[in-house]
Amino acid sequence: MVSYHEVPATKRGLQVACAFIWCLLAAGPIFGFAALKTVWLNEGVYADQCTPEQNAAGFICSTREIKLNFIFTCASVVTNIAGVVVGIILDRFGPRVCGYAGGSLIFIGALMLAFADTIALLDLYVWGYITLAFGGPFVFISSFQLSNAFPAYSGLVLALLTGAFDSSTAVYLVYRLIYDETGGKFHPKAFFLMYLIIPIFIVIASGMLMPEESYKPMSDIGKFLEEEEEEEAEYQLDASSIDGVAIDARTSGGIARADHKAALVSSTAAELAAEQIERIHNDSSPNHTNLSSDSNSATESEDPIGEDSRLLDESAALLSKTDRRNISPGQYEYDSEEMQKLKISGVWGALHGRSALAQIKTPWFILLCLFTMIQMLRLNYFVATIRSQYDFLFSSPEIARRITEVFDVALPVGGVLTVPIAGYILDHRSMATSIAILLVMGTTMGILGLFASYTAAYSGIGIFVIYRSFFYTTVSDYVAKVFGFDTFGQIYGLISTVSGLFNFGQSGFDTLTHHVLHRDPRPVNIGLVIVSTAIGAWFVWYVEKQARRIKRSALEFEAEQATALRMPGYAASFMSSIEY
Numbered sequence: 001m002v003s004y005h006e007v008p009a010t011k012r013g014l015q016v017a018c019a020f021i022w023c024l025l026a027a028g029p030i031f032g033f034a035a036l037k038t039v040w041l042n043e044g045v046y047a048d049q050c051t052p053e054q055n056a057a058g059f060i061c062s063t064r065e066i067k068l069n070f071i072f073t074c075a076s077v078v079t080n081i082a083g084v085v086v087g088i089i090l091d092r093f094g095p096r097v098c099g100y101a102g103g104s105l106i107f108i109g110a111l112m113l114a115f116a117d118t119i120a121l122l123d124l125y126v127w128g129y130i131t132l133a134f135g136g137p138f139v140f141i142s143s144f145q146l147s148n149a150f151p152a153y154s155g156l157v158l159a160l161l162t163g164a165f166d167s168s169t170a171v172y173l174v175y176r177l178i179y180d181e182t183g184g185k186f187h188p189k190a191f192f193l194m195y196l197i198i199p200i201f202i203v204i205a206s207g208m209l210m211p212e213e214s215y216k217p218m219s220d221i222g223k224f225l226e227e228e229e230e231e232e233a234e235y236q237l238d239a240s241s242i243d244g245v246a247i248d249a250r251t252s253g254g255i256a257r258a259d260h261k262a263a264l265v266s267s268t269a270a271e272l273a274a275e276q277i278e279r280i281h282n283d284s285s286p287n288h289t290n291l292s293s294d295s296n297s298a299t300e301s302e303d304p305i306g307e308d309s310r311l312l313d314e315s316a317a318l319l320s321k322t323d324r325r326n327i328s329p330g331q332y333e334y335d336s337e338e339m340q341k342l343k344i345s346g347v348w349g350a351l352h353g354r355s356a357l358a359q360i361k362t363p364w365f366i367l368l369c370l371f372t373m374i375q376m377l378r379l380n381y382f383v384a385t386i387r388s389q390y391d392f393l394f395s396s397p398e399i400a401r402r403i404t405e406v407f408d409v410a411l412p413v414g415g416v417l418t419v420p421i422a423g424y425i426l427d428h429r430s431m432a433t434s435i436a437i438l439l440v441m442g443t444t445m446g447i448l449g450l451f452a453s454y455t456a457a458y459s460g461i462g463i464f465v466i467y468r469s470f471f472y473t474t475v476s477d478y479v480a481k482v483f484g485f486d487t488f489g490q491i492y493g494l495i496s497t498v499s500g501l502f503n504f505g506q507s508g509f510d511t512l513t514h515h516v517l518h519r520d521p522r523p524v525n526i527g528l529v530i531v532s533t534a535i536g537a538w539f540v541w542y543v544e545k546q547a548r549r550i551k552r553s554a555l556e557f558e559a560e561q562a563t564a565l566r567m568p569g570y571a572a573s574f575m576s577s578i579e580y
Contacts, residue, residue, distance in 0.1 A: 019139075043117070049067055101138045350482045406458065437470070441463055
C-alpha cells in the first residue's frame with residue numbers, strides 16, 4: 001500500500017478529481033433507467049410484445065413493461081455481483097488495473113447498445129446494459145481507497161465520490177432532454193457512440209494518475225523517529241520523560257500512543273512498550289507492563305480485565321496484520337486524526353486486523369448485509385417501477401409521466417446536495433446515529449409512497465433522492481470504519497453480491513404486482529416497509545450497544561494500564577506530610 005505522505009497533495013487532488021469525473025459519468029448511469037426507458041419506449045423497443053391496438057393507443061402492456069424492467073433488474077443484480085470480483089482484483093492488483101478493466105467493459109457495453117437495434121442475433125439491450133453495469137463498480141469501488149489520500153477529510157471524500165455515483169443517473173436524463181428537444185433526432189446510436197469518449201478517458205487517466213496500490217489507511221501508517229534527534233531522545237525513563245506514554249485502551253493495548261514527549265523516549269522505554277504490544281496482539285501473555293518512575297524498570301502483573309480484554313482484542317484491534325508483524329521498538333505512533341475518528345464514530349477499528357472470514361461471521365457483517373439487501377431491493381424496485389406505481393395510484397398516465405420527469409431530475413440533483421450533508425454527518429456523528437437517520441428516512445419514504453397525493457408523492461421523491469445517496473455513502477463508510485481497508489474490497493464486494501442476488505426479487509414483485517395484484521403496488525410496498533424497518537431497528541440497536549460496550553471496556557482497560565506518575569511537587573508534599 002502507498003502512504004499519502006509519499007504522494008504530493010496536488011497529485012492526490014488530481015486523483016480525486018478524476019475519480020469524481022468518472023464516477024459522475026460512468027459509475028452508475030444504469031440507475032437512470034427511468035429516463036432511458038422513456039427514450040426506448042418512444043423508439044419502439046419491445047413494441048412487438050404488445051398488440052398493434054395497444055401500441056397505437058400509447059398503452060404499455062404488462063408484457064412489455066416487465067421485459068423492459070427485466071433489463072434494469074439484470075443490470076442492478078450484475079452491478080452488485082460485480083462487487084466481489086472488483087474486491088478481489090482491487091485487493092490483489094490495485095486500483096489502476098481496476099480502472100483498465102472498468103474502462104474496457106464500459107466501452108464494450110456502450111458499443112453493444114449503440115447497435116442493439118440492428119443486430120438481432122442477441123438481445124443487445126440486455127447484454128449491453130449488463131456489460132455497462134459490470135464496468136461501473138470497477139471505477140467506483142476502486143475509488144474508495146482515495147479517502148485515505150486525505151485522512152482528515154475521508155468522510156467528505158467518500159461522500160463526494162458516492163454523490164458523484166448517485167448523480168451519474170443524470171447522464172441518461174441529459175440525453176433524454178436533448179432527445180426531446182430535437183424531436184427524437186438524437187438517436188440512441190449516436191448517443192452511445194459519443195459516450196465512448198468516457199471509457200477512453202478512464203483508461204488513460206488510470207494509467208497516468210492512479211496509484212498501482214491502494215492508499216494506506218491511517219492505522220497502517222507508522223511515524224518514525226529521525227536519527228538527527230538523538231540528542232533530544234536521551235530522556236531518562238522517569239516521570240519527566242514518560243508523562244505522555246500510555247497504552248491506548250481502544251486498541252486492546254495494541255498501539256503505543258504518546259504525548260508531546262512520547263516520541264522522544266529512550267530506547268529502553270520504546271522497547272518495553274513494543275514488547276507489550278507484541279505480547280498483547282499475539283495473545284502470548286496475559287500480563288501487562290506497569291512503568292515505574294521510581295526505578296526506571298517495568299514489572300508484570302496478571303490481567304484483571306478478563307472478558308473485557310478479550311472483547312477488545314476481538315472487536316477493537318486497529319492494527320493491520322502487517323503492522324502487528326512488522327512493528328518494531330520506537331517506530332509506531334498512533335495518529336491523532338484516527339483517534340478522532342474513533343471517538344466520533346464509536347465503531348472505528350471494531351474488526352480491523354481480522355481475516356475476512358472471521359469478519360463475516362460477526363453480527364457486524366450479518367446485520368449490515370440484511371439491511372443492505374432489503375434497502376437496495378426497495379430502492380431499485382422503485383426506480384424500475386415508479387411510473388407504473390403512480391399510474392395506478394393516480395389512475396392517470398399523464399400524472400405518472402410528470403412525476404417521473406420530476407424524479408429523473410431530482411435523482412442526480414439529490415446526489416449532489418447530499419454530499420456535504422452526508423460528509424458532515426459521517427465525520428461528526430456516531431455510526432449508530434447515521435444508521436438511525438437512514439431508518440427514519442426509509443420508513444417515512446415508504447409510508448408516503450402509499451398515498452395518491454401530490455404532496456406525498458413529491459415529498460417521498462425528495463426523501464428518496466437524498467436517502468439513496470446517503471445510504472450508499474453510509475454503507476461504504478461503515479465498511480471502512482468497522483472492517484478496515486485490508487479486507488475492504490472483499491467485504492464490500494460480498495455485501496454487494498449477496499444484495500445483488502437478492503435483487504432478483506424485483507422481477508418476482510413485478511410479476512406479482514401486474515398479474516396477481518392487478519397493478520396495485522401497495523401490498524408489496526407495505527411488506528417492504530415493515531421488513532426494512534424491523535431490520536433497521538435491530539441494526540441500530542446492535543451498533544449502539546456495541547459502541548457503548550467498547551467504550552466502557554476501553555475506559556476500564558485504560559484505567560488498568562494507567563502509568564503511576566508523580567505529580568510535580570510530590571516529593572516536597574510527601575516530606576511536609578511526614579514532618580507534620
